[in-house]
Amino acid sequence: MSTSLSARARQKLRKLLKGRFLEARKDLLAYAFDASGLTYLPEAVAVPANAAEVAAILKLANEENFPVIPRGAGTATTGAPLAVAGGLVLSLLGLNRILEINPDDLVAVVEPGVFNGTFKRELAERGLFYPPDPASYEFSTLGGNVATCAGGPKGLKYGVTKDYVLGLEVVLPTGEIVFCGRRTMKGVVGYDLVSLIVGSEGTLGVITKMVLKLLPKPPATASLAVYFERITQAAEGFLALVKGGLLPAAAELLDAVTLQAVARFFPKDWPEKTRALL
Ligand SMILES: Cc1cc2nc3c(=O)[nH]c(=O)nc-3n(C[C@H](O)[C@H](O)[C@H](O)COP(=O)(O)OP(=O)(O)OC[C@H]3O[C@@H](n4cnc5c(N)ncnc54)[C@H](O)[C@@H]3O)c2cc1C
Incomplete structure (x- = not known):
């Protein structure tokens, strides 16, 4: 695979994304690091606003042969969201809407760029609760949490991210947009493709929408030190x-x-x- 964006690819990305295609060094620096301490300056950054734009970018990546690295908030401690072999960093921060919070079905539909902490606060106002709690929850995205199957201390009682993902919209590397999973609590039929995607770190596709399972907020909590x-x-x-x-x-x-x-x-x-x- 080529490790550089051709002039033709850049031109097409400029046309597609306008001001959301970043090429200036000062902009690229903001996407060159994560919490691993490693630094790799990407060749360019794309900030799509919807799944159709993500699909167009991945189709172009196939045509023009350049690597694409999905990125949430860049809090990984592994270097996974970095352009280690060059190419285009695909920031999912532009897909940042909470599309639905349904207290009857106990599900929410969200885009990947929503921050976990923001989501928790929106739910708390409605008496609802989303347990996955990586220590980075205030500054990591739900998309990044799903892509890494993040978990925190509440995993003891409530489990981790994979236990709360019911369905996913994913843009495959070909640019095809697919939905896998369900929006019901029970879902036992067919291959469990959701589990395949959760924790796959962006290697199988780009997550553009998530159906998440919610719980009623516990009526009271108490802390004890012994x-x-x-x-x-x-x-x-x-x-x-x-x-x-x-x-x-x-x-x-x-x-x-x-x-x-x-x-x-x-x-x-x-x-x-x-x-x-x-
Ligand atoms: C102080 C601190 C505390 C932390 N505590 C925890 C913890 O308790 N538990 C824990 O599990 N982790 C923890 N982490 C690690 C990190 O915060 C989590 O892995 C988090 O889920 C990453 O989310 P992000 O939005 O920053 O994703 P990024 O770091 O941007 O990306 C992480 C991975 O997901 C991929 N990715 C991101 N978005 C998408 C998408 N929409 N589609 C496909 N792939 C995507 C990226 O390519 C990359 O492989 C911590 C990190 C820090 C800095």
Whole structure:
């Protein structure tokens, strides 16, 4: 595969996207990094506004032989959204609408560029809840979360992103727009193509729409901090909790080294003998 965008490809992309085709170095720099510490300056950046534009870009990529790298918010810690072999970074931040929140069906239909935190707040106002909670939820996109199958502390009780994706609109590398999955809670027929796409990191296609499963917002939440003199006691304590029939939404174990690190920045408000915090 060629690693450079031809003059003809650039011209076609300018015509298609107008001001949303970025070529100036100052613009490209904003898409040259993620949280891995790596830096690769893309040759150009496309910011499509809908699936049809994504499809046109991928068709052109086939005709003109250039790599396309889908990108959400660029918070990956792996280098995955970077133009490591040159080519066009395809930013999905232009597809950023919440299309539907349906409290009767407990589903939402969203575009990939919606930020997880924004989505959570919109749902909370309606008494609804979307559990997947990577620590980056305030600044990562739902599309990126689906492409990486992101998960966080609430995975303990609620599972991770793959447990909340019912259906996906995907633009295949050929430029064909397909829908896989469903918008019902039960869906047992046929090949599970949604699971194939979730976590595929943009290697199988570009996600342009997602049908996500919602839950009613828990009526109340409470946080509990329990101090232990030994880390084994903390583990035993947690097992006792679960065996007793209580599964917390999230649980975090801080060992003595972590507690020392915390004490460097915050007032130490735990008993002197504490060696673990649950
Ligand atoms: C401080 C911090 C904390 C983090 N905590 C967690 C955590 O707790 N759990 C966790 O799982 N991850 C975590 N991450 C990693 C990262 O935030 C997640 O992987 C997140 O899901 C990436 O979303 P993004 O929008 O930034 O996607 P990007 O980083 O832009 O892209 C990630 C991957 O998805 C692909 N992609 C993006 N959008 C699409 C699309 N629409 N269609 C197809 N492919 C696409 C990209 O090509 C790339 O392969 C953390 C990162 C940081 C910096």
